[in-house]
Amino acid sequence: MLLSELLKGINILSEYEDREISDVTDKTHKISEGCAFVCVVGARFDGHSFAENAVKEGAKAVIVSRDLGLKEQILVENTREAYAIMCKNLCGCAVDKLTVIGITGTNGKTTTAFVIKDILSSLGIKSGLIGTVKNMVGDREFHTELTTPDPYDMHALFKMMVDDGIKYCVMETSSQAFHQMRLAGIHFETGVFTNLTQDHLDYHGTIEEYKRCKKTLFLNCDKAVINADDETGAYMSDGITAEVKTYGINTPCDYKAENAEFFADRVEYDLNGERVIFNIPGGFSVYNSLCAIGAVCSLGFGFTEVVNAISDASTVKGRLELLKTNTDYGVIIDYAHTPDGLEKALNAVRGFTKGRVITLFGCGGDRDKTKRPKMGRMATDLSDIVVVTTDNPRTEDPDEIIKEILIGTVGSKAEVISITDRSEAIAYALKIAKAGDTILLAGKGHETYQVIGKERVHYDEREVVADILSKM
Numbered sequence: 001m002l003l004s005e006l007l008k009g010i011n012i013l014s015e016y017e018d019r020e021i022s023d024v025t026d027k028t029h030k031i032s033e034g035c036a037f038v039c040v041v042g043a044r045f046d047g048h049s050f051a052e053n054a055v056k057e058g059a060k061a062v063i064v065s066r067d068l069g070l071k072e073q074i075l076v077e078n079t080r081e082a083y084a085i086m087c088k089n090l091c092g093c094a095v096d097k098l099t100v101i102g103i104t105g106t107n108g109k110t111t112t113a114f115v116i117k118d119i120l121s122s123l124g125i126k127s128g129l130i131g132t133v134k135n136m137v138g139d140r141e142f143h144t145e146l147t148t149p150d151p152y153d154m155h156a157l158f159k160m161m162v163d164d165g166i167k168y169c170v171m172e173t174s175s176q177a178f179h180q181m182r183l184a185g186i187h188f189e190t191g192v193f194t195n196l197t198q199d200h201l202d203y204h205g206t207i208e209e210y211k212r213c214k215k216t217l218f219l220n221c222d223k224a225v226i227n228a229d230d231e232t233g234a235y236m237s238d239g240i241t242a243e244v245k246t247y248g249i250n251t252p253c254d255y256k257a258e259n260a261e262f263f264a265d266r267v268e269y270d271l272n273g274e275r276v277i278f279n280i281p282g283g284f285s286v287y288n289s290l291c292a293i294g295a296v297c298s299l300g301f302g303f304t305e306v307v308n309a310i311s312d313a314s315t316v317k318g319r320l321e322l323l324k325t326n327t328d329y330g331v332i333i334d335y336a337h338t339p340d341g342l343e344k345a346l347n348a349v350r351g352f353t354k355g356r357v358i359t360l361f362g363c364g365g366d367r368d369k370t371k372r373p374k375m376g377r378m379a380t381d382l383s384d385i386v387v388v389t390t391d392n393p394r395t396e397d398p399d400e401i402i403k404e405i406l407i408g409t410v411g412s413k414a415e416v417i418s419i420t421d422r423s424e425a426i427a428y429a430l431k432i433a434k435a436g437d438t439i440l441l442a443g444k445g446h447e448t449y450q451v452i453g454k455e456r457v458h459y460d461e462r463e464v465v466a467d468i469l470s471k472m
Contacts, residue, residue: 003061006036006089007074009185010082014075019060024086024152026079033058038083039065047079084184087151094159095186098128098166101295102173102183102221104214105194107341108288109147109172110446111280112194115292115313116170122309123301128161130154130171133317133446137161148177151184168299175213183216190298191221191242192291196232197340211235218242225294227287228253245298247290255294257286264352274307280315282348289313318445320348323465328435329355333461335445337364337391339374342442346382355436356384360429361443362391362422363401365451372401376408380416383440385432388418389425391443392451422450426461427468441465 004018022034028050031037037054039047039062051062055072062072063086065079076082088095101116103109110132117136120127129136132147137160148171149157161169177183196211211232218224218240226233229248237244246253249260257276260269266279267286271293278289289310296306315321323331330353336345342361349357359379363372379386388405390398402418409416419425429439441461450459 001090003036003074006086007082008089009085011077012074013077014073016061016074021060024083024090026083028054031057031059035059036061036063036086038063038079038086040079040083041065078181080181081184084151084181087155088185090152091155091159094162095155095169097162098158098169099189099299100186101168101170101190101192101299102186102188102217103170103192103194103291103295104173104175104178104217105192105227106197106338107336107344108194108284108291110335111285111288111316111319112192112291112295113170113172114316115278115288115310116295118313119292119296119306119309120168120170122312123296123305125168126164126166127168127170128157128166130157130169132172137164138166146177147172147174148182151182154182170295173217175210178213178216186220188217188221190223190225190295191217192225192295193218193227193230193233193236194287194291195227195230195340197338223298225291225298227291229287243298245294247287247294249286255290257290260286262351271307272303274304276307277311279311279313280320281352282320282344283351284344284348285320318447320345321445323462325465325469327433327469329433329437329439331430331439331441331465333441333445335447336361336442337445339371339378342375342378343382345440345442346379349438349440350382353436353438355434355438357382358385358387358429358433358437358439359383360387360389360425360439360441362389362393362398363405363443364392365394365396365398365401367394369404372404373408376405377412378408379442380409380412380414383414385415385429386412386417387425387429388416389422390420390450391422394451395453422459423464423468426464430465430468430472 003021021036024036026038026040031054037059039051051068054062063079063082064073103112113131117127117129126138135142135144215236218236221242224242224244226237226246228246228251247255249257257269268277293306297303318335321333325331334345336342388402398420433439444461448460449456
């Protein structure tokens with residue numbers, strides 16, 4: 001592809017000689033003969049420091065945000081933005097041929113994304129999905145490392161969708177992705193806001209910056225579906241040009257759930273004259289389903305057919321996932337890893353548990369420390385027994401993380417036990433469980449690994465539970 005074609009849509013601040021380019025990358029280990037190397041400034045490495053070597057290794061162009069005095073350099077305002085747009089151009093602007101639904105918020109993004117895809121499928125619409133658990137092109141599944149992928153991988157997925165005849169894509173859009181401009185050059189038909197609570201402050205620094213990054217979605221969409229019950233909802237809709245529809249339970253809105261009933265395997269409620277049956281339990285499932293219904297209706301599909309279709313939506317892996325254990329107590333895996341997420345999961349579990357609620361969780365290392373005692377308090381407030389353990393300690397001492405969690409449990413009425421090894425902790429929870437109890441294994445969800453030090457070690461709680469029960 002000609003360099004001039006790759007650079008379409010980018011504000012170029014220097015002259016350059018047009019030439020054929022074989023590929024685009026911002027990674028030093030992926031430089032190839034004839035490629036364009038984009039010098040991105042990261043937290044630990046500045047690509048500008050490698051620009052000269054990139055040319056020696058075969059790069060025909062280096063995209064820079066400051067003058068390096070190289071013949072091959074092309075100066076732009078922001079190399080992150082330029083990289084995203086170049087990846088889009090490299091893939092023939094495939095994303096422009098898709099109707100894209102973007103979902104942002106602290107909790108509920110993954111479930112809402114899968115439910116939207118399930119609704120579209122029930123309506124006979126083939127769609128793509130990009131998110132935390134996996135990426136999908138129709139029924140084909142692809143591994144994912146990030147909630148919102150690197151632009152190169154993301155636009156390759158968009159191209160696969162278009163080549164496969166897909167017209168709709170639903171995707172999770174993270175605050176980091178907006179901050180790093182991974183989504184530059186993408187216009188959304190519909191932007192969806194689930195909720196906002198404390199998370200990722202280790203990255204953003206303040207809740208205000210976290211909110212600002214998420215609002216980027218609503219500055220670049222035609223329609224917006226906003227949670228009216230969340231106090232941040234008004235901020236997300238303020239000053240945007242998109243057509244706004246709201247949903248909620250407690251506030252006057254366009255999609256308001258009424259007469260809700262909660263069961264162990266579903267929720268039911270009335271919505272604008274129709275009865276909604278949604279096969280994922282918990283109060284937060286009312287919000288997720290309202291959100292999904294509003295999003296699909298924003299695409300022009302009929303309200304009644306959308307409500308009927310949502311009854312076919314299935315449970316999402318790692319989101320209140322009930323394991324098949326052949327025991328007289330329940331074992332549920334959930335991704336809850338924030339105070340709000342843990343509260344929602346526990347309220348759901350408490351709603352259908354006849355016996356005791358036994359909660360097992362930990363907090364990630366090298367992440368926001370302020371939420372650790374808050375999660376300790378939340379767990380003990382809503383559980384009968386709490387087992388505090390390890391969850392992705394990374395480079396921190398897991399015992400120190402546990403100590404910080406335990407600060408929030410002081411004075412609680414719940415029984416609190418700390419067991420550092422997560423498998424031993426799970427074995428303990430399974431051993432003490434009685435008929436009618438529910439064990440909530442919180443934090444790992446869909447993840448099948450533990451991050452210890454800088455190594456990612458295989459760890460699937462489904463396998464761990466099965467192995468322990470087989471030996472009991």
